[in-house]
Amino acid sequence: MPTAGPRSGDAIFANVERVNAELFTLTYGAIVRQLLTDLEEVEEVNKQLDQMGYNIGTRLIDEFLAKANISRCVDFKETAEMIAKVGFKMFLGVTASVTNWDIEGTCCNMVLEENPLVDFVELPDTCQGLYYCNVLCGVIRGALEMVSMKTEVTWVRDVLRGDDSYELQVKLLKQVPQEYPYKDDE
């Protein structure tokens, strides 16, 4: 029996259990607030958010692969499309679009039309260096690392910092072939 093709983000999102986005938004806000109180330095908070995202990403990829029913992506372009169309949709209920590919096809930008993390949020003057949604960078980085891709994910544009959209840059640094944990002669 032929395997079913990859499922669309909408179809998966309709089938998973969902919760109110506001609970998610407010919980994330509480996390950022806690970090700001504990760490005080905005740069430290950015790093910690990225680390938390990384931890989430390394576990999230399993669920993504299980539910999305995709076979290996042929190239990084396909990977980026998967993340934007399926990944964001099935977890956050929003879609992203991929733009700005470079010539080698290793670097692209993802524009988020909506962002459930930032409802009700405004950055005070004391936190202007904060990348409020840095957790998303970590998630993508962590998830891709688990499928052998080392990437660098950064924010290019951030509405909370005065830009007009949320735009991430995803850059493929290198493909790391999976290593077996066991040596041959053991």
Place this chain on the structure above:
Amino acid sequence: MIGVGKAKQYSNVLDKPLSKGKQEVSLSAFSFLFSELVQYNQTQVDNIAELERRLEDAGYSVGARVLELLCHREKGNRRETRLLGILSFVHSTVWKVLFGKVADSLEKGTEHEDEYMISEKELLVNRFISIPKDMGTFNCGAFVAGIVRGVLDGAGFPAVVTAHFVPVEGQQRPRTTILIKFAEEVLRREARLG
């Protein structure tokens, strides 16, 4: 300038129209986030009581905001002034918005006049959490207890709110009870209002 329909940009977040609250994210997204919250706090504390307190504080800030949001959106800015009113608000409206269903039960404590209990068979936040034996009575529901405390405090009903596991016969996972103990002044005021 022609552009792909971009949402109108508001300079002030207070000018943005309030969402209807119908947007959703996946349960796993929330669960992952909550697990990171707990794991992060575990690195910041030395003992269970501290961990519960930190989770509760995180929940408190959520509760305070939920109260403002729901009062404005669901109740047309009317304030609850009676005890049963605010309890019913928490048990039904708050629970329905945050967790998708009303709480399983709301009971008055039999031993003490100032105690009320909201019970839930399985708290949303505890769905994918199992507590190791060496953590004793620790309950991540402390986050939800914090939310309730935030709502009650903001509404003018100060209380001490805690979360407890209550084993249920025939069920493998215990039920969670949120115990609300109102401050003296709340009961006095309630008695005055008759």
